[in-house]
Every structure is written in structure tokens, then in C-alpha cells.
């Protein structure tokens with residue numbers, strides 16, 4: 001039996017072993033030792049290979065310079081076939097492994113129904129409770145389930161590369177509407193400026209549309225500016241609402257996908273015994289009865 | 293299992309480590325790859341923070357006789373006795389006995405196949421389930437002999 005409250009107490013006092021164990025416990029579905037509460041996080045998303053992990057590595061260096069602490073939850077997809085995952089984000093965060101002020105944890109998505117990673121919110125709360133000042137979630141932004149992962153962050157940064165192809169992908173996944181800040185990384189390569197210009201002109205110009213920054217994780221260009229912007233950035237209510245909406249929908253989906261009667265209903269629809277609207281009615285009634 | 297694959301020291305040969313990382317992933321494991329040039333201290337911290345069940349060390353540079361025992365000592369000091377440690381790369385037969393004595397449970401040289409390595413991990417899981425010693429700090433003298 002895991003004593004979560006005890007682990008939390010030890011983790012609060014700076015015990016990394018206990019913190020690591022507590023995160024595993026939460027990842028495996030354990031109940032959070034904290035009441036639902038505070039814990040602000042920064043979500044960094046974008047297509048694979050644009051330099052999210054490298055950029056986080058540079059942000060870590062800058063936060064360390066400022067005397068701040070950083071915890072990173074780096075999420076990568078699990079293979080739907082083998083269930084395994086290759087978690088290679090931390091190798092790009094060069095100075096993450098030697099400082100007491102940095103904690104990096106790699107997480108696989110583990111193919112939860114509906115793409116919901118219920119563990120993220122309690123993990124963020126625990127990290128915050130243990131005094132980690134900057135809490136970053138890295139997630140691949142392509143496809144619906146990843147959009148859902150980043151909806152659990154309070155501020156969303158969309159990272160893109162200098163190639164137009166990546167940007168189109170980001171537009172498709174709907175993730176662009178969630179961004180509070182857009183960063184075109186690899187500014188040391190040609191076309192980065194052009195990409196930034198084209199994305200600026202694609203965004204409708206009102207006060208709420210996100211600013212577009214250029215950065216290079218190789219030369220360090222633009223990193224200080226991003227840190228400064230993050231200090232003052234606030235997500236407008238409309239985007240916050242969109243994220244809450246996304247969280248609710250993904251929680252709903254996961255309840256549906258985990259419901260015992262789902263398979264039975266599907267075959268009954270298949271056999272023509274009931275209609276889709278009848279099935280929905282049955283799920284609703286079932287939820288009502290199981291609550292009382 | 294959660295497995296850290298690490299390259300200790302200044303060794304720049306990373307092909308083998310990457311091949312192994314992918315093979316273990318395809319075998320259903322969550323594999324954390326550290327990248328090149330990690331110190332024993334960094335490797336132990338990664339194993340701790342990632343709460344890994346196992347650590348695979350890849351060395352082809354000839355420094356295995358110093359670096360691997362160092363990792364072994366640090367893991368024990370940090371109380372990570374349950375972590376299963378195995379290794380691969382260029383490690384001469386004459387050096388292996390000493391590493392096994394330090395708690396390394398398997399060594400895979402050039403030409404090792406993926407299925408051999410997955411077989412080893414299967415035995416590791418079996419031993420864990422049966423509470424038989426298999427971690428770095430759980431003395432027993434057991435090692436994998438293929």
C-alpha cells in the first residue's frame with residue numbers, strides 16, 4: 001500500500017525519491033492526497049520535431065539564471081500496438097539532469113479512452129505544493145487527444161517550425177485557437193521570419209489573438225523575450241473557457257468509453273434493435289440510476 | 293516496465309543504445325533515453341526522478357570498468373536497490389565477472405538479438421513477481437546466462 005499523504009509530506013521537505021514515487025502513484029490512478037486546488041502550469045505544444053524539448057531546455061537555463069525552480073512533465077504517445085513508448089524529450093534538456101532546481105518526469109499517454117490523462121491535474125497540484133515554481137507540460141500537438149492534454153494547462157504556448165507544412169498541421173488540429181503565445185522556433189534557419197509573418201497575417205487581428213515570437217534553441221535568440229512575456233501573459237477568459245470546455249468534453253468521453261454497457265449498446269445498434277437516440281437515452285438513464 | 297537507457301561517460305557510439313531503446317519500446321516497455329555523455333550522478337538522478345524499474349547502460353569506449361561500478365555504488369547509496377541494471381556494448385569477457393559481482397544482471401555484446409534481451413526482461417519480471425532478488429542492491433549472485 002502506498003501512503004500518499006506520507007509521501008507528500010516527505011516530498012514537501014525536498015525528498016526527490018518520495019516525489020518520484022508519488023507521481024508514479026498518481027500516474028497509476030491513485031487518489032490525490034491534496035484537495036482540488038491551485039497549481040498553475042504552462043503547456044508547450046506543437047508538431048513533432050519543431051524543437052519543443054530543446055526550447056524547454058533553454059527556458060530551464062534562463063529560469064535557473066533567475067534563481068527559479070522548474071518541473072517538467074514531458075508527455076509522449078504510447079504505441080497503440082505494443083503499449084510501449086520511447087520517451088526522448090529529456091535528452092534535449094541539456095542541463096536538466098544535474099541541477100537540484102530542476103525535476104523532469106517523462107510520461108507516456110498510455111492510450112486512455114478519449115485521450116484523457118486524469119493524472120495531470122493532481123500531478124501539477126503536487127508539484128506546486130512541493131514548491132516547484134515553474135511547471136511545464138510538453139505535449140505533441142497533432143491530433144485530437146493531444147489537444148486535450150494541453151487543455152489541462154493554464155497558459156498554452158504553441159511552438160512551430162519555419163516550414164509552412166507544420167503550421168498547416170497545427171491549424172487543422174484546432175490547437176491554434178488554444179494558443180496564448182505562438183513561437184516560431186529554429187529562427188537560425190531560413191524561412192523562420194517568413195513563417196512568423198504568414199502566421200501573424202493568418203490570425204485575425206484583435207486584442208485577444210496571440211503574439212508571435214521567434215526563437216532559436218541552438219543560438220538562444222529570443223529566449224529572454226519569451227521568459228519576460230510569460231511573466232506578464234494572462235490567458236483571456238474566452239480561451240480559458242475553451243480549455244475548460246475541452247477538459248469537460250474529454251472527461252465526458254472517457255466516462256462514456258469506460259461505461260460497461262457501451263459494447264452491448266454498440267451491438268444492439270448494429271443489429272438494428274435500437275436506434276442511436278435510444279442508445280443515448282439509455283446511457284443517460286443508466287448514469288442517473290447509478291448515481292442515486 | 294519503465295526502463296532508462298543511458299550512455300555514461302564520453303563515449304559517442306549511440307547506434308546500439310538507440311536500437312535497443314526502440315526494441316524495448318516495441319516489446320511494450322516505456323523507455324526513457326538519456327542521450328549521450330551523462331555522468332554516473334546524472335544517470336542515477338534520472339533513474340530516481342523517472343521512478344524507473346530498470347537501467348540499461350551502453351558503453352563501447354572501454355570505460356565500462358570504471359563507470360558501471362560507479363553507477364552501481366551510487367544507486368545503492370540513493371536507496372535504489374530495487375532497480376535492475378544490465379549493460380551492453382564492447383565489454384570483454386574478462387571484465388564481466390567483476391561487473392556481475394557488482395550486481396549487474398546481464399551483459400549483451402555485439403550481435404545480441406532483440407529477442408534475447410526481451411527474454412532476459414521476462415525472467416526479470418518473473419523474479420520480481422516471485423520476490424526473488426534481482427535489483428542492483430538485492431544480493432544473490434544471480435545473473436543471466438542466455
Ligand code: B12
Nearest residue numbers: 303304305306307308348350353354380381401402403404
Ligand atoms: C560505428 C562505429 C563508430 C562510429 C559511431 C557512430 C555512432 N553514432 O554510433 C564512429 C565513426 C563515430 C566511431 C568513432 C570512434 N570509434 Co568506433 N566503432 C564503430 C563500430 C565499427 C560499430 C559500432 C556500432 O555502431 N555497431 C552497431 C550497433 C548496433 O552495435 P552495438 O553498439 O555493439 O550494440 C549491440 C550490442 O553491443 C548491444 N548493446 C549495445 N548497447 C547496449 C545497451 C543495452 C542496455 C543492451 C541491453 C545492449 C546493448 O546490443 C546491440 C545490438 O546487438 C565499432 C566496432 C564494432 N564492430 O563494434 C567501433 C568501435 C566501437 N570504435 C572504437 C573506437 C576506438 C572509436 C574511436 C575512439 C576512434 C576510432 N578509432 O575510430 C571513435 C570515438 C568516438 C567517440 N566519441 O566515442 C573501438 C572501441 C575500442 C574499445 N572499446 O576498446 C571499436 C570497438 C572499433 C575497434 N575494434 O577498435 N565509431
Ligand SMILES: Nc1nc2c(ncn2[C@@H]2O[C@H](COP(=O)(O)OP(=O)(O)O)[C@@H](O)[C@H]2O)c(=O)[nH]1
Nearest residue numbers: 048049050051052053054092185186216217218
Ligand atoms: N536549427 C535548429 N534546430 C533545432 C532548434 N531547436 C531544436 N532543433 C533540432 O530539432 C530536432 C528536434 O528537436 P526536439 O527538441 O526534440 O523537438 P520536439 O519534438 O518538438 O520536442 C533536434 O534535432 C534539435 O536539435 C533550433 O532552434 N534550430
Ligand SMILES: [Mg+2]
Nearest residue numbers: 052053088089
Ligand atoms: Mg520533444
